[in-house]
Amino acid sequence: EDIVPGDVVLLSAGSLIPADAVVLAARDFFVNQAVLTGETFPVEKTAATTPADASLAQRINAVFMGTNVGSGTAHVLVLNGAECEPWICCDDALMRSAAEDVVSGALLLQRAISA
Numbered sequence: 001e002d003i004v005p006g007d008v009v010l011l012s013a014g015s016l017i018p019a020d021a022v023v024l025a026a027r028d029f030f031v032n033q034a035v036l037t038g039e040t041f042p043v044e045k046t047a048a049t050t051p052a053d054a055s056l057a058q059r060i061n062a063v064f065m066g067t068n069v070g071s072g073t074a075h076v077l078v079l080n081g082a083e084c085e086p087w088i089c090c091d092d093a094l095m096r097s098a099a100e101d102v103v104s105g106a107l108l109l110q111r112a113i114s115a
Helices: 092-114
Strands: 008-012 021-032 068-078
Touching (some): 008 021
Antiparallel strands (some): 008 068, 021 068
């Protein structure tokens, strides 16, 4: 099955992350991203916002293709298809824009469900 931008994917411990994505919701979610950043330990990822000037390692609301989930679960919104490389496709403007759209969309969905 192809992963395309706009898909929402459920990730859990042991999952290989199939594409660059923004975290929508997470529970005790840690990602091994040593292949990108060289970090020794898994990094906690949340749905929090990230500063515009954050480095790849500091983007706590983003997961990147080719990394894997160490523990926990998360729903993520795919930003780039599997044909992209994270250091090429995942630019700052796209990540900020997607995060803002996700927050707006989540609020609208929450209101619709509550009505």
